[in-house]
Amino acid sequence: AQTVTQSQPEMSVQEAETVTLSCTYDTSESNYYLFWYKQPPSRQMILVIRQEAYKQQNATENRFSVNFQKAAKSFSLKISDSQLGDTAMYFCALLNNAGNMLTFGGGTRLMVKP
C-alpha cells in the first residue's frame, strides 16, 4: 500500500512572499510519479506541477518549484511571489503504474494575505 502525508493542515503567507508546503510519501514501487494539485473554492482540481521519480532534476513551473528528495521520500512545493489567487487547498498525490490510482494526502489549506 502507498501513503501520502501532508503534515501542515493550514498555512498562511503574505502576498509576494515565499511559502513551502511539505509532503512525505511511502511506496514500494521504483517507478512512480508525484503531483501537486490545487483546489480553489470553486472545487475544480487543477494540476500545479508533476515530477517523475526517475528524474533527479526538480520540476519547476513558473513560480512553483519542488524539492524532490527520493531517498527521504519527501516532495515539498515552493511557491514564490505568492499571489492572492494562490489561496486554495493544495494536495500532494502519488501515482504508480500498478493500479493507476492517485493516492492523495490530506491537503494543506493555504491562505495568501494582502
Next chain:
Amino acid sequence: EAGVTQSPTHLIKTRGQQVTLRCSPISGHTSVYWYQQALGLGLQFLLWYDEGEERNRGNFPPRFSGRQFPNYSSELNVNALELEDSALYLCASSRDNTDTQYFGPGTRLTVL
C-alpha cells in the same frame, strides 16, 4: 481544447434512491477515473476505466459501479444511496497510465 466535463453540477437525492453521474474526458484521452471527496475522508479512488473496461477499483461496495462508452465517456452509478455517500464526485482523464490525470469540475451529491 475542452477540458473534462461532468454533469450534473449538483444533485439532491434521498436515501435508498439511485443516481447516475456523467463524465466526458478530454479529447484523445482513453482512461477515465472516478474519485470521491467526502468531508473528513479526503480524496479516495473509486474506479478506473480504460478502453471500455474496468481496470481497477477502490475500496467501495458493489453498489458503486460504472461503465465506459465507445466514445470514452463514462457513467458512475450509485445504488441504494446512503447518507455517507454525500460528497463531491470528481472525474479525471488521461492518455495512458503514466500520463497526468486532469480533473473535471465535479458533481456535488447530497443525500438526505
